[in-house]
Every structure is written in C-alpha cells, then in structure tokens.
Amino acid sequence: xxxxxxxSTQSLSALVIDPASGSVVAEESVNFGxxxxxxxxxxxxxxxxxxxxxxxxxxxxxxxxxxLFSRLxxxxxxxxxxxxACSGQQHGSVYLDASFADRLATLDPATPLVDQLxxxxxxxxxxxWMDTSTxxxxxxxxxxxxxxxxxxxxxxxxxxxxxxxPQIRRFFKHDGEAYGRTAVIHLVSSFIGxxxxxxxxxxxHGDGAGMNLLDLKSLDWDDALLEATAPGLRAKLPATxxxxxxxxxxSGYFPSKYGISGSCQVVLSTGDNPSSLxxxxxxxxxxxxxxxxxxxxxxxxMSEPVTDPNGFGHVFGNPAGGFxxxxxxxxxxxxxxxxxxxxxxxxxxxxxxxxxxxxxxNEGRVMLPFFGPEIxxxxxxxxxxxxxxxDAPAPVQVRALLEGQFLNMKLHSQWLGESPExxxxxxxxxxxxxxxxxxxxxxxxxxxxxxxxxxxxxxAAIRAAHACGHDLEPLTTAFCQPAPDSRIDPDAGLASVYExxxxxxxxxxxxxxxxxxx
Ligand code: ADP
Ligand code: XUL
Numbered sequence: 367x368x369x370x371x372x373x374s375t376q377s378l379s380a381l382v383i384d385p386a387s388g389s390v391v392a393e394e395s396v397n398f399g400x401x402x403x404x405x406x407x408x409x410x411x412x413x414x415x416x417x418x419x420x421x422x423x424x425x426x427x428x429x430x431x432x433x434l435f436s437r438l439x440x441x442x443x444x445x446x447x448x449x450x451a452c453s454g455q456q457h458g459s460v461y462l463d464a465s466f467a468d469r470l471a472t473l474d475p476a477t478p479l480v481d482q483l484x485x486x487x488x489x490x491x492x493x494x495w496m497d498t499s500t501x502x503x504x505x506x507x508x509x510x511x512x513x514x515x516x517x518x519x520x521x522x523x524x525x526x527x528x529x530x531x532p533q534i535r536r537f538f539k540h541d542g543e544a545y546g547r548t549a550v551i552h553l554v555s556s557f558i559g560x561x562x563x564x565x566x567x568x569x570x571h572g573d574g575a576g577m578n579l580l581d582l583k584s585l586d587w588d589d590a591l592l593e594a595t596a597p598g599l600r601a602k603l604p605a606t607x608x609x610x611x612x613x614x615x616x617s618g619y620f621p622s623k624y625g626i627s628g629s630c631q632v633v634l635s636t637g638d639n640p641s642s643l644x645x646x647x648x649x650x651x652x653x654x655x656x657x658x659x660x661x662x663x664x665x666x667x668m669s670e671p672v673t674d675p676n677g678f679g680h681v682f683g684n685p686a687g688g689f690x691x692x693x694x695x696x697x698x699x700x701x702x703x704x705x706x707x708x709x710x711x712x713x714x715x716x717x718x719x720x721x722x723x724x725x726x727x728n729e730g731r732v733m734l735p736f737f738g739p740e741i742x743x744x745x746x747x748x749x750x751x752x753x754x755x756x757d758a759p760a761p762v763q764v765r766a767l768l769e770g771q772f773l774n775m776k777l778h779s780q781w782l783g784e785s786p787e788x789x790x791x792x793x794x795x796x797x798x799x800x801x802x803x804x805x806x807x808x809x810x811x812x813x814x815x816x817x818x819x820x821x822x823x824x825x826a827a828i829r830a831a832h833a834c835g836h837d838l839e840p841l842t843t844a845f846c847q848p849a850p851d852s853r854i855d856p857d858a859g860l861a862s863v864y865e866x867x868x869x870x871x872x873x874x875x876x877x878x879x880x881x882x883x884x
Contacts, residue, residue: 500532507535734752
C-alpha cells in the first residue's frame, strides 16, 4: 500500500492505494475550519489580513497531521504502507530555528506534534498563495536582476507576489532579527514531509519552481536570485531534488503512535498542482488539467519550456521529468461562491438545466469575473465589471460569471501555443455538469471527470509507489480513469459564438485594466 497526503488551503487529506488490486483502499480528511475551530480559520487562512497579507497558522497544519493519522488508523491497517509522499498548497512558507532538526530527530509519541514542534517556529504565521503583499519586493528583485524578463528566463516566472522568494524578502525586511534566527525555510509540502521523515528533506523541482529562486536549467538555487532576495539565504534553504526521490525512512513517532510500518519510506513532497498532474494521468503533453478548487488552475505537461510574455503563467518541474505549465486564477470557487451567496442561489443554479435558460454567448453580455484582487490578470479588482446592468436576472449573471471565468482562462493560456486535445477536470466544482459543459464548449475540447475527486492526494500516493520502483504508466492506467459517463463533448456549433465572445471579453478587459494581453 502507498499513502498520499495533500495539505491544501482548506483541508489535509489522505488517500491509500493498493497497486496490486488497482484500488483506493482508504480516504480520510481533516477540514481546517470545521475540525480545528480554535485557529479561527474557517477557510484555512486567518481572515482580515491587511495590505494584501494572507497568512495561515502553521500549528494548524501540524495539529491536522496528528488528527488525520488518528482517523486513518481507525479506518485502515497502516502496517502495510510501504511509502508515503505529500502534496501541498504551493508557495506557502514555514520558518524554523536551529532547534527544528533536533526536535524532528527526537519526536516523542507521548506528546502531540504541535507541542514539540511549535517552539521552533521563528514566524508565528505563514504567508500563503493568496497573499498579494509583496509588490514592492517583486519590483526590487526584478530590478536587481535587470528586469522581469531575466527573472522569468532563470526561474520560469516573473517575480510574483505569492511566490516564496518575494515573501522571504518581505519577512527579512520587516523582521530582520527573526529572519536571522531562522535556520531553515520550508514550503508547506516539504514541511509536512520533513515531519514524516523526522528530518529536513529536500524541496523538489515541482514545488521549488514556485519560489522565484530555482534556476530551471541547473535545477539548483540561483545565486543571483538568492542575493536579490535576502542575505545568507542559501544556508537556510533545504537542498533541491527530483520529485521521485526517496528521502529516507519514516520517523519512529508514526509507527509507535499509529501503527504505520516501521520500514515505511518517505518520498520527497511536491506542490498540489504538480501532484495533480500525476493524479490526473496528465504527465504527457496534450491532456490539460483544470482544477476547480479554492483557486482555479490550468496546467499541462510541456513539450518545450516556453514562458508567458505577459508574466502571468509559470513553468514548474513535472514530477515525471521535464516541465509543466501552470496558470492560477485566484477568483475561482471564491468568486462562484460570492455570486451564489450575493444572489441567494445554490449550486443547482449553476447546473446544466439552469444554464439552458440563457443562450451561449449570453447575447453579448460580458462580466469580468473578479470579486477581489486577481493574479491572472494581475489587477486589484474591487468587484466584477459588467457591460450590462448589475440587477440583471440571476441566470444572466451566472452565465456571465462562468463564461467570463473560462474565457479569461482561454485568453491567458494562449501563450502556451497549444490547444488541449482533452481536458481533465478535478476539484470541488468539477462535478458540476453545467460548469464542465461550458468548459468543453469554450475550449472546444472533450472534458473528463474522475471518480477520485482529490487528484493531488492521488498523485502523491502514485508518486510514492513510483519512487519505490513501480512503473508510472501502469499506475496511471489503473488509477487515473475517467468516471463512467463523465465525458462531455463540445458542441462544435458553438465554436464561432465563443470566438466572438472571447474578442468581446478581451475588449472589456483591456479597456478596464489598461493592460493589453499579448
Ligand atoms: P481546495 O482543494 O482548494 O481546498 P476543493 O477542490 O475541495 O478546494 O473545492 C472546494 C470548492 O468546490 C468549494 O469551496 C465549493 O465552492 C466548490 N464546489 C463544491 N461543490 C460544487 C458544485 N456542485 N458546483 C460548484 N462548485 C462546487
Ligand atoms: C498555484 C497556486 C495555487 C496553490 C493552491 O500557483 O498558487 O494553485 O497551489 O492550490
């Protein structure tokens, strides 16, 4: 058996696979808001951050790990687990002092993890991917390197607010003393993996590329980027490593406390998007994945590592080797939920039947679907922008929001120079037939959904098996099959309707933000 964990924005989940029978044998989840209410983070982060700050409490992630294992141990026999791998929300960072390594090495099963590890934190809260507070740092890093094009050429992305490098720079600037006491900086994924391994593990090329610090050619930290970020940073970063690397055996804490096998291996962690690429069976070019979680993301394996001239898209390491593209849309489910709640609707009002009340293209009515700051395109929207009255009937608004979201996705993925042959959907909203059908029509590609909703945790479990000698191909064939009857083919008759809609969308966007899209 192989265990995959995913520490996402809102929850920590686990999935156990048995490659011999090709079955998922257990699934379990801890919801940060509902299960750990003491952290006052109903959506997994601390509400009310100022100046674009969005932070989460890393103690919540640690406490969730004990809770998850205690629930999992009740459900499944963990003594046959050969290896475990983690996935984590990308870019978020955890700051620890020199005692962390010793604390990890001497974990005592009689005391909760959080009590043993929290004293090592040099920063109480962790900036996460929703944070937009580092515009100034991004400019300074880009200036030091001679411009954004150079940062992008080296690291695969322009200096980007949520990326870890600019976040580290801001910490150093605001609290140099605590930065000085910091001995190691982890990503969310490598932090959880290090607790499992009982020692600091390396950062893989998939998640590492989301830091503006990794040189995509050498796959090592880039000295010029390190220097532009903060002093002495190389010494505080773990080594880098290929995703399919066994980091070592599991810490004795977990076998004693939860009955997991003492010979269980810990495989390097990766980011939730690279992990989903594996879990969605999309490690080869041609199949695109759209993940409809808290954020929406659009990603695929790349034939060649091209970069986005607009600076919104990213290049990360593909855990199966080579590279992948990633474009993140902050106003994903957050915006769908905002419109649903503002109009007093339910998800039924986003479904196929409800969408059938309005025609494709919405008779020229267009919405820029942003209820707050957006990453792609980068702009501080204060609310949606409409070319029609705000009080239009609900079905018009719902169609305008969804068409706006996926036209925006289509527009901002054109730099890839490749159209999807097939789209695989994952994340909470992927089960919605209305949303899935609209994606098929806008991209003019068939859409498939999966029985396993958590592609990132599945990807982690598959990676654990792969790193321990199982071939990737048979694993993805066994586990990454679309659910029966989940496929939706595009309506070819709507291709021209959505071409006109795309050009209307682009006109409204460029006139609102003043920034042309190449
Ligand atoms: P994350 O991994 O970012 O924590 P998930 O992939 O679990 O998020 O997705 C959760 C989101 O899915 C919820 O916040 C909700 O907005 C959305 N969702 C759940 N069911 C539906 C549905 N039927 N239609 C549209 N959206 C849905
Ligand atoms: C990707 C991104 C988000 C997070 C959270 O760049 O910021 O998708 O990984 O899921």
